Amino acid sequence: MAAIDAVLDEAGLKNVRVREFVHRYAELTGADRIEVVNASDDARLVQESLDAGELLPAGEGRYYSRSHPKDTARSEERTVVATNNPADKGVYNNWRPASEMRPLLEERMRGASAGKTMYVVPYLMAPPGSPLEAFAAGVELTDTRTVVLHMIRMARVGVDHVNDLADQDSFVRAVHVTGDLENLGQGTADDQRYFVTVADERTILHYGSSYGGNALLGKIAHGLRQAAYDGWASGQFLAEQFMLLGITDKQTGRAYHICGGFPSASGKTNLAMMLAPDALGDRYQVHFYGDDIAWLRVDPEDGRVYAINPEFGAFGVAKDTNEVTNPTAVEAIAEGTGTIFTNVAYNEQTHEVWWEGKTPRPPADPTGWRDWAGQLISERPADAKDAPWAHPNSRFTTTLANVPNIAPDYENPKGVPVDGIIFGGRTRDREPLIRAITDLAEGVYDGLTLGAEATFAAEGTEGVLRYDPMSMRPFMSYAEGPYAAHWLKVIGAATDQPIFAHVNWFQRDPEDGHFLWPGYRDNLRPLLWLMQLRNGEVTGTRTPVGIVPTKEELELTGVDLRPGDMDTLLTIDTERWRQEMAHREEHLSTFEGVPEEIWAAHRRVAAALDAETS
Ligand code: GTP
Ligand code: SPV
Ligand code: MN
Secondary structure (H helix, E strand, O other): OHHHHHHHHHHOOOOHHHHHHHHHHHHHHOEOEEEEOOHHHHHHHHHHHHHHOOOEEOOOOOEEEOOOOOOOOEOOOOEEEEEOOHHHOOOOOOEEEHHHHHHHHHHHHOOOOEOOEEEEEEEEOOOOOOOOHHHOEEEEEEOOHHHHHHHHHHOEEOOHHHHOOOOOOOOEEEEEEOOOHHHOOOOOOOOOOEEEEEHHHOEEEEEOOOOHHHHOOHHHHHHHHHHHHHHHHHOOOEEEOOEEEEEEEOOOOOEEEEEEEOOOOOOHHHHHOOOOOHHHOOOEEEEEEEOOOEEEEEEOOOOEEEEEOOOOEEEEEOOOOOOOOOHHHHHHOOOOOOOEEEOOEEEOOOOOEEOEOOEOOOOOOOOOEEOOOOOEHHHOOHHHOOOOOOOOOOEEEEEHHHOOOEOOOOOOOOOEEOOEEEEEOOOOOOOOOEEEEOOHHHHHHHHHOOEEEOOOOEOOOOOOEEEOHHHOHHHOOOOHHHHHHHHHHHHHOOOEOOEEEEEOOOOEOOOOOOEOOOOHHHHHHHHHHHHHHHOOOOOOEEEOOEEEOOOOOOOOOOOOOOOOHHHHHOOOOHHHHHHHHHHHHHHHHOOOOOOHHHHHHHHHHHHHHHHHHO
């Protein structure tokens, strides 16, 4: 005890509530020693990790890590939201009583950090000075040094973020205990892992992983699940799995901001980091604000929706990141950026990294190359010859400031005013390139009925078509009916409403499977059209499911499209949509307490589709 106080004193950690929290879990987890972390400790911690072999060098100022092969993605089955109110149970939040989960987790964590250091990581999930700052402070306790290094890149880290809290108790208590990864029965009936957010006690207890959002607790556990709950409970804001970008029209001087949700591994990072296509670069500049989380509130002064990115870094999918698809990401992870790569392929002789899609083909000379699991490529057995070198959910971690097109005002505490809110996902047919929605209830309805293919960001479900409301399915913390009502309330309070749209970059040719739309940088084109529509500069074509651009309205200079594909991309298949409406009705019916406005929106769209065919 005395030893802990001495460390906390030395670190200048004065918040008495935080100190109590540290004492409690140091004792429970049985950690040998504690260490308080500030962002300025990064270089020393990196060196320690290199010395210990937890990190390997990947060129000047870049690092490589492998996670345990049984621990490479989120587990949705093992993720739970617990509260003291059974009414918080929803369809997707895996609700359990707090009285059951807290003791269960604490039992698992008891003694589980013996022999290890418990790092105390005070952090802030917001630009300092944000009106939402009261919801942003947290302290993560973790027994894994590489998790600390990721937190320093992904969140603002330092004791000042908790010392100066107006309400000393208003921080999220986040505990991460790795456990014995070899023996946790991952994916079996005897799975020992639990990732729990006790939302009404603002406590996060994660046991059994050291990968990504399972372990960096500021990100999705606090930034999404906890914050969504806080936003609802306080009535003040929304926390969504949204990217956030800015578009400046250099000709008119106007700036637009668009945020929006696509399910995990469905293109948020790539969209937010995109450069204008070469043909449009003279006129338009795209700015990056955030790639995974946005908090939205209405400013009473001007009645507009404002968005902030609470994060400080990006945890991006490596696959297919290259000079053509995402040149800004390539620069953001270049030498000297402090980037940490996880589970890509690694050359132990040259310290190079590689992943599928970095270059068209893997390095020709396999000398020194090991795959993500550590297997030498040259010694792979015959039946594993074609397996990917990198894990499909391999990632890079870099701070926002490394992104070359970072918005100059990305740390503006107020956030930026939102002109458009978009939803999308991997949908191989039915969904056109873009359809705009001008009515709030229809926009929220569209988000709630977002259907897309599941991806490799979570264990075991890739390719399965499923509904993913607002791309929040894995991150929902309270029931879907109240969630819809909260959306209508928050955005409904805006006197100057954003326009909504549904986008789809992933339509495929049914015959040969090629993507009809080139995607990536060209995705700016439909977004420009959306802003022109909002400005009344174009009118598009009205359809039962929204306004679709005409071919002439889209700026298509320099796009590489196959003949006929553009027509398919803008077509609404009424019959196919009518089938979809029946599924949507079933999907919405699983939620209790869906507001009448949402049902009315559903009936309007269904009736409009029926009218088309009669
Ligand atoms: P999370 O971090 O898991 O929430 O993912 P994300 O939504 O940020 O997805 P990200 O941008 O990292 O993209 C995931 C994968 O989709 C990557 O392999 C991208 O290369 C690919 N991708 C992104 N945008 C496009 C696009 O416009 N077209 C195509 N075909 N692929 C894309
Ligand atoms: C996602 O899966 O949506 C991510 C990565 O953004 S993780 O933080 O691991 O959830
Ligand atoms: Mn995400």
